[in-house]
Amino acid sequence: MKVVLISMPDIAPIMLHEKAIHMPNHGMACVGGHIDERHDVSLIDLVRKRPSIKKYLTRTLTRIQPDIIGLSAMTWQYNTCVRLIRLIRTILPDVKIALGGYHATLVPEEIAASADAALIDFMVRGEGEIPFRRLVNALDGRDNFADIPSLSFKQEDAFVHNKRAALCDLSSLGLPIRDQRRLTWGYHFIFNKIEVMETSRGCTRDCNFCSMRHMYGRSYRTYPIERVIEDLDYICRVKKTRTIFLVDDNLVLNPKWVDEICEAIIKKKYKDLNLIVQSDCISVAKNEDMVRKMSRAGFRGMFLGIENVSADHLDALGKADVVKVSKQAIDLCHKNDIMVIGGAIFGLPDDDEEAIRKNYYFLKNSDIDALYCQILTPYPMTTLRQDLLSEGLVANPAEYWKYNGLWANVRTRHLSTEQLQYFFWYYRQTIIGWWTPSVYIENQGFRLMSVWQHLLKPLMRFFFERKVRRIGWEGLYKNELAHLQRMNEFDDL
DSSP states (O other), rough: EEEEEOOOOOOOSSSOOOTTTEEEOOOHHHHHHOOTTSSSSEEEEEEGOOGGGGHHHHHHHHHHOSSSSEEEOOOGGGHHHHHHHHHHHHOOOOOOEEEEEEEHHHHHHHHSSSGGGGGOOOEEOOOOHHHHHHHHHHHHHHOOGGOOTTTEEETEEEEOOOOOOOOOOOGOOOOOSTTTTTTTOOOTTTEEEEEHHHHHHHHOOOOOOOHHHHHHHOOOOOOOOHHHHHHIIIIISSSSSOEEEEEESSSGGHHHHHHHHHHHHHHHHSSOOOOEEEEEHHHHHHHHHHHHHHHHHHHEEEEEEEEEEEEEHHHTTOOOOOOHHHHHHHHHHHTOOOEEEEEEEOOTOOOOOOHHHHHHHHTTTTOSSSEEEOOOOOOOOOOHHHHHHTTTTOOSSGGGGGGGTSSSOOOSSOOOOOHHHHHHHHIIIIOOOOOOOOHHHHHHHHHHHHHHHIIIHHHHHHOOOOHHHHHHHHHHHHHHHHHHHTTTTTOOO
């Protein structure tokens, strides 16, 4: 069987410009790596083909002539995914189409009841490695659709949803695809090559705005250390890449295991390793030895979910008051040469204009090195969505393409959707403004910092301020909304 796996071209530049970061899709690489070797597998990351999707897919799929195409989509990417499937149907009318990823996992019944169902042959819910492998084998006559857990398939033009599968034994999974079967290349983090890897899956926290528990439940599983090192070896030795983003949902939940992973990495003596990871403030603040060991192993960037400066507002998210420990976590990271990306969420039910101002001032004065700010999003099947719907605070329940953290899909008890969208943008411009390197970043002596501070930033600010005088803040805001609207439209689809 010939198999092609495709990830979406949609991007959400919450932290940097949309051209600054392009990373490979790790989930599809894992699914592809677990397919039996007798099948031919190809991976396509359309984030690297944004300007010419139709031309590229027409040429590539015509050449490969796959038997089945698997597409993975987040909720906010689903609209593009349907448009891609329509394009694929014009290129290869008889190819089998399988949909996986978060959206198919969260709302398979909704998809099955929609007009889009006619375009889709199968849905894979939850972890895709085992059910998709078995699906390919079933199409090859070696398995049965009805026997494959987590698979949705059609009988008499109606979807049948098999029961969900148990979570994968991570020790049984093959390595993700990173070789020539990945047909796209050029992945980068600003000026550095970047790869993505995974050492664990799941999170046991209670955040009610997160869809993760519908994918993994409240679980935390780790890969065998030998498998992690084998993957890291391939990235460093074969791919010649040192900047690596770990997609683990929350790596630091088990400090003892983190210590073992770090020890294994340290023993390999990799040079210039630049690992970036997602963590929570409480685990970091309480485990100084763990952070010190992570620094020795090559961890150089850490995303910390601060979310909001108000304890009452955090309670609405099902999160503990992390503000008190966030400063401790930031200082601890800097003490150990780890850059901090601070995450914040705006648009909580009690947010008003002053709360938005207060949050931005807190972020500005907290010595965070980079910001990851987004607007509260009512993702399908989350407890938060149900709470907001019951209170009438969800302004956009169905236009999923706006569910990327950049659009206001909710109102608050004090702000309309339009006010929330504007204040979120306006106070970032006027309070945060142009990026100023933190004390930690300044002390690192990065070569480009002086160029940015003394040449690029003043020059860009000059033209920006001239534009403000010409069209005003309202004009700039309208331009920003127009840009967001166009960013993932893909006219050739």
